[in-house]
Amino acid sequence: xxxxxxxxxxxxxxxxxxxxxxxxxxxxxxxxxxxxxxxxxxxxxxxxxxxxxxxxxxxxxxxxxxxxxxxxxxxxxxxxxxxxxxxxxxxxxxxxxxxxxx
Numbered sequence: 001x002x003x004x005x006x007x008x009x010x011x012x013x014x015x016x017x018x019x020x021x022x023x024x025x026x027x028x029x030x031x032x033x034x035x036x037x038x039x040x041x042x043x044x045x046x047x048x049x050x051x052x053x054x055x056x057x058x059x060x061x062x063x064x065x066x067x068x069x070x071x072x073x074x075x076x077x078x079x080x081x082x083x084x085x086x087x088x089x090x091x092x093x094x095x096x097x098x099x100x101x102x
Contacts, residue, residue: 027068028080034061035087039094046098054098058091 038058041050065088069081 023068023070025077027064028077028084031061031064031068032080032084032087034058034064035084035091038091039087042091042094042098046094046101051098055095058088058095061091062088 034057038054038061041054041057044050061084065084069084
C-alpha cells in the first residue's frame with residue numbers, strides 16, 4: 001500500500017465517523033452563501049436591524065469557515081476556500097465601514 005492509497009483510506013475512515021464537525025461540500029457552499037448574503041445585506045443598508053442581521057450572518061459564516069475549510073482536498077475545493085476567504089475579507093471591510101462612518 002503506497003502513501004496515497006493509505007491517506008485516501010484514512011480519510012474515508014475519518015469521514016465515515018460522522019462526528020458533529022465533518023467537512024462537507026454542502027457545508028462549504030453554505031459558508032459561501034452566508035458570506036454572500038451578509039455582504040448583500042450590508043451593501044444595501046448599514047444601520048439598525050440590517051447591521052445586526054448582516055453581522056450575525058457574517059459571524060456565522062466566519063465560524064463555519066474555520067470548521068468547513070480545515071483541509072482542502074483538491075483544487076476545486078481550494079478555489080472554493082479562496083472564494084470564501086475573499087468574501088470574508090469583503091464582509092470584514094463592510095462591517096468596518098458600517099461601524100466607523102457617519
